[in-house]
Amino acid sequence: xxxxxAVGGAFLSSALNVLFDRLAPHGDLLxxxxxxxxxxxxxxxxxxxxxGLQIVLSDAENKQASNRHVSxxxxxxxxxxxxxxxxxEEVNYxxxxxxVEGQHQNLAETSNKQVSDLNLCLTDEFFLNTKEKLEETIExxxxxxxxxxxxxxxxxxxxxxxxxRTPSTSLVDDSDIFGRMNDIKDLxxxxxxxxxxxxxxxxxxxxxxxxxxxxxxxxxxYNDERVQKHFVLKAWFCVSExxxxxxxxxxxxxxxxxxxxxxxxxxxxxxVKLKERLKGKKFLLVLDDVWNDNYxxxxxxxxxxxxxxxxxKIIVTTRKESVALIMGNEQISMDNLSTEASWSLFKRHAFExxxxxxxxxxxxxxxxxxxxxxxxxxxxxTLAGMLRSKSEVEEWKRILRSEIWELPxxxxxxxxxxxxxxxxxxxxxxFSYFAIFPKDYPFGKEQVIHLWIANGLxxxxxxxxxxxxxxxxxxxxxxxxxxRVPNPSEGNIENLFLMHDLVNDLAQxxxxxxxxRLEESKGSHMLDKSRHLSYSMGYDGEFxxxxxxxxxxxxxxxxxTCISVNNCYHPLSKRVxxxxxxxxxxxxxxxxxxxxxxxxxxxxxxxxKLLRFLDVSQTEIKRLPDxxxxxxxxxxxxxxxxxxxxxxxxxxxxxxxxxxxxxxNTWRLKTPLHLSKLKSLQVLVGAKFLLSGWRMEDLGxxxxxxxxxxxxxG
Numbered sequence: 001x002x003x004x005x006a007v008g009g010a011f012l013s014s015a016l017n018v019l020f021d022r023l024a025p026h027g028d029l030l031x032x033x034x035x036x037x038x039x040x041x042x043x044x045x046x047x048x049x050x051x052g053l054q055i056v057l058s059d060a061e062n063k064q065a066s067n068r069h070v071s072x073x074x075x076x077x078x079x080x081x082x083x084x085x086x087x088x089e090e091v092n093y094x095x096x097x098x099x100v101e102g103q104h105q106n107l108a109e110t111s112n113k114q115v116s117d118l119n120l121c122l123t124d125e126f127f128l129n130t131k132e133k134l135e136e137t138i139e140x141x142x143x144x145x146x147x148x149x150x151x152x153x154x155x156x157x158x159x160x161x162x163x164x165r166t167p168s169t170s171l172v173d174d175s176d177i178f179g180r181m182n183d184i185k186d187l188x189x190x191x192x193x194x195x196x197x198x199x200x201x202x203x204x205x206x207x208x209x210x211x212x213x214x215x216x217x218x219x220x221x222y223n224d225e226r227v228q229k230h231f232v233l234k235a236w237f238c239v240s241e242x243x244x245x246x247x248x249x250x251x252x253x254x255x256x257x258x259x260x261x262x263x264x265x266x267x268x269x270x271x272v273k274l275k276e277r278l279k280g281k282k283f284l285l286v287l288d289d290v291w292n293d294n295y296x297x298x299x300x301x302x303x304x305x306x307x308x309x310x311x312x313k314i315i316v317t318t319r320k321e322s323v324a325l326i327m328g329n330e331q332i333s334m335d336n337l338s339t340e341a342s343w344s345l346f347k348r349h350a351f352e353x354x355x356x357x358x359x360x361x362x363x364x365x366x367x368x369x370x371x372x373x374x375x376x377x378x379x380x381x382t383l384a385g386m387l388r389s390k391s392e393v394e395e396w397k398r399i400l401r402s403e404i405w406e407l408p409x410x411x412x413x414x415x416x417x418x419x420x421x422x423x424x425x426x427x428x429x430x431f432s433y434f435a436i437f438p439k440d441y442p443f444g445k446e447q448v449i450h451l452w453i454a455n456g457l458x459x460x461x462x463x464x465x466x467x468x469x470x471x472x473x474x475x476x477x478x479x480x481x482x483x484r485v486p487n488p489s490e491g492n493i494e495n496l497f498l499m500h501d502l503v504n505d506l507a508q509x510x511x512x513x514x515x516x517r518l519e520e521s522k523g524s525h526m527l528d529k530s531r532h533l534s535y536s537m538g539y540d541g542e543f544x545x546x547x548x549x550x551x552x553x554x555x556x557x558x559x560x561t562c563i564s565v566n567n568c569y570h571p572l573s574k575r576v577x578x579x580x581x582x583x584x585x586x587x588x589x590x591x592x593x594x595x596x597x598x599x600x601x602x603x604x605x606x607x608x609k610l611l612r613f614l615d616v617s618q619t620e621i622k623r624l625p626d627x628x629x630x631x632x633x634x635x636x637x638x639x640x641x642x643x644x645x646x647x648x649x650x651x652x653x654x655x656x657x658x659x660x661x662x663x664x665n666t667w668r669l670k671t672p673l674h675l676s677k678l679k680s681l682q683v684l685v686g687a688k689f690l691l692s693g694w695r696m697e698d699l700g701x702x703x704x705x706x707x708x709x710x711x712x713x714g
Contacts, residue, residue: 011457011514011531012078014429015085016054018456022088023047028095029088036127042134046084049141053077056153058425063153070151073144075529078514080140082531082554086586086610087133089633093609094122096632100654177220178348178377179341180213187221187315187332191284192230194311201305203328205316210502211378212334214317218286221315232309233283240440242536242563243292245301249274252285275304282309286317289440289501293322302327336375345377346370349384349480354391365396372405372414378500379415385480386419416506419479428510429457430472431481434499435507435515436534438561442485442496445473450636450660454589454613455532455556464682466660515557518545532557537594541573543580550583557589568594569618574601582607591615598644600625612636617662620644629654636660640686645669653677662686 022029023043033039064071177184190204206214221227222236235255237248249270256277285305292298305314316327324331337345343366350366357363366387373379387396399422405414423431430452437443449469452458458469476482482499499507508515513526518535521527527548535545537560549555558581562568572595581590585607592600593615605611605627614631615638616624622644628634629651637655639645640662647670657680663669664686675681 011429011432011455011511012074012081013054013057013425014455014457015081016050016057017459019050019081019085019088020047021460022092028099029092032091032095032098039127039131039134042131042138046134046138046141049138049145050081050084052145053081053141053148055155056148059154060151067151070153073147073151077144079554080137080144082586084137084141086554087130087137089610091130093632094126096656097630098122100632100656177213177216178345179337180217180220183217183332183334184220184224187217188224188227190330191221191227191313191315200308200310201302201312201314202330203314203316205318205324205328205331206334207318207321207324207331208334209376210319211376211500212336213377214319214334215288216377217332217334218288218315218317222284222286227284230282231284231313232281233278234285235283236286236288238288238440239290239292240438242438243290243294243297244563245297246270247563248287248301249304253277256283271304275307278305278312279307280309281312283312284315285313286315288317290316290318290323290327291320293320293326295326298326337377337380338375339371342370342373342375342380343367346373346380346384349381350387352388359391361393362391362396365393365400369396369400372400376415378502382419382480382503383415385478386422416502419481420506420510423479426459427472427475431476432507432511433457433515433532434482434504435511436517436532436557436559437499437504438517438534438536438563439501439504440498441561441563442498444496445470449473450613451557451559451589454636456588466683527552531555532559532589534559534561536561536563537568537570539570541571541576543573543575546576546580550580552584554586555584556586558584558587559589559591560594562594569596571596577601577604584608585610587611589613592619593617593638594619596620598622603627605631609633612657614638617641623647624649626651632656634658635680638662639666639669641665642669643667656680659683660685 021027023046024030030040030043033043060070060074060077064074187204187206190202206217208214222234228234233256235252237251237255239248246267249267253270253274283305305312314328316323318324318327346366346369347363351359351362369383369387370380373383383399387399390396399418402414402418420428420431433448433452433455434443436451449458449466452469452472453465458465458472477497481503482497485496485498511532513529515532516526516530516534518527518533521530527533528551530552531554533549533552533555534557535542538545542560549558572592578601581604584590587608588610590608590611590613594617596619598620599622600616602625604625608631610633611631612633613636614628614634617638617640619642621642623646624639626649629649632654634655635657637658637660641664643666645666646668652675655678658678659680660683661675661678661681662685666686675684
């Protein structure tokens with residue numbers, strides 16, 4: 001499908017960067033083969049071929065959307081490079097193992113020797129197998145290299161400098177809406193009026209296409225002072241595509257202040273409780289982003305609301321006319337913004353840091369660009385956010401003249417395509433990864449940065465890599481690609497962010513189906529291509545749901561998402577732990593968070609050698625399996641809120657790459673003395689023992705890395 005987007009190359013370029021890092025001169029990997037000249041020659045040959053492929057990568061990425069043969073070549077290259085990366089990472093694991101075991105044994109004859117001397121511990125079979133796999137990989141890549149000329153791919157030497165501007169810190173007033181004053185007045189009048197017939201409940205649907213500002217209109221009215229005073233109870237809930245009566249009922253109860261939800265696994269009792277809370281009271285509810293047009297499902301839920309006081313109202317925002325028809329008959333159909341309002345909104349975001357009167361050429365081109373956005377607020381704001389950093393009129397004209405505006409209608413707005421294509425190459429790979437999250441899923445900044453780092457997307461050049469990840473996250477946010485959640489739930493101390501549905505669609509296309517959600521995968525072909533996968537947690541242990549994954553040898557990320565609290569805190573099936581997870585040998589990211597498991601198989605991690613991120617937080621785990629100590633690549637370990645965890649494995653010092661450890665709210669954990677030997681530790685969260693008797697010198701080799709962060713520990 002030709003959509004005018006350069007897609008897919010974001011992950012391929014990061015895989016190449018990882019390979020070049022591993023193949024660097026004087027690294028452990030080359031040292032390990034120092035006495036095997038054939039292997040060293042093959043590694044150098046591999047590096048040369050990859051360099052030759054890298055210089056045409058940008059051209060191939062741009063041409064694949066319109067050239068089927070280039071697209072096929074590109075997909076084959078993706079598979080070949082991923083295979084090469086896994087091979088080199090597996091060999092590098094052996095180099096790490098030799099180093100760790102040599103140090104751990106603390107034997108005079110081994111502890112001071114180079115890795116190349118320790119390779120005597122490896123069998124001839126290992127070196128033979130490695131050589132055969134290298135030759136096979138090189139042969140595959142050579143075939144692809146020979147096809148470059150026939151496909152007409154050109155060399156492109158892009159700048160390697162990653163320029164990022166300082167993100168704007170100006171606060172945006174979300175209630176400052178352009179061109180919607182009549183809609184706001186109309187909606188407020190409807191909310192404050194009472195039906196002459198004495199009807200107790202009125203449903204007002206707001207209907208319009210994505211990006212038109214339905215939710216923004218609802219927010220403006222919901223927070224209006226007159227509306228605040230008029231209703232006794234108010235509640236806001238985002239329904240989204242996955243219609244879940246449990247989640248809606250419980251969410252509304254929490255919104256109106258019901259914290260005692262001991263019956264949270266019984267829908268009938270939850271709905272009885274909600275009905276009692278609303279009975280006789282004048283309430284306003286907002287059900288945002290509703291997709292369900294099954295009348296019976298709505299009628300069952302509506303019965304909960306019918307005993308409120310006269311004048312109670314429900315606002316529903318939806319893209320679907322069919323939803324509006326079954327839920328209410330007083331709908332507000334939103335129109336596109338006028339030319340004047342479009343320019344006002346565009347001007348506010350594009351010229352926030354400069355006076356448009358002082359840049360008449362930019363103003364003239366800007367008005368033409370705003371007109372092309374056809375009155376869609378999301379498109380206007382996103383494109384303006386991109387242009388605000390560009391001061392040359394030619395850059396604005398290039399956007400105005402782009403052929404993308406002329407493409408036939410598809411699921412991604414032209415303005416959003418332009419915003420993606422304008423991203424620097426390094427930001428494209430970060431943005432593409434957001435496709436792994438479901439729509440309307442609130443994500444945390446720290447979570448996203450951890451996932452980026454574990455998958456090799458953030459360059460390893462900086463001493464504190466999280467700081468670089470934070471910079472890239474803020475850069476994407478400054479371009480209006482996602483926004484902070486206005487009202488995080490009570491008790492949630494981490495800032496959460498949301499991505500608009502249409503921007504999420506863009507991320508899915510940009511990831512070229514390498515990032516998918518299991519529930520939305522269509523057939524085994526899509527699964528086979530995927531590298532990063534999320535799925536919604538359920539009740540049944542997940543075995544049937546996850547069974548198709550056992551063949552996915554290239555899968556890098558496995559991320560359960562807890563969309564509904566009712567679906568969390570159930571045990572993960574033993575069959576998944578024993579028969580599926582160990583097969584996913586390419587995993588860099590594994591989350592078991594929110595599963596109600598008390599133990600894990602002792603040998604679970606033996607085959608997951610490439611794992612860099614492991615999240616076991618908010619589980620009932622009592623002890624970690626000893627096999628976790630062979631995860632020499634592990635960089636991030638999250639153990640927060642594991643209230644039954646009492647101690648860590650004795651050989652934790654083998655985790656020589658562990659940089660980030662979170663043990664916050666893991667109250668029963670004994671003081672882990674071996675943390676003093678974790679040389680790479682930079683961030684230690686929840687280290688209460690440091691503040692209760694430990695001295696900084698007790699941290700030994702790790703103290704320099706974490707002393708600057710200990711003040712932030714909980």
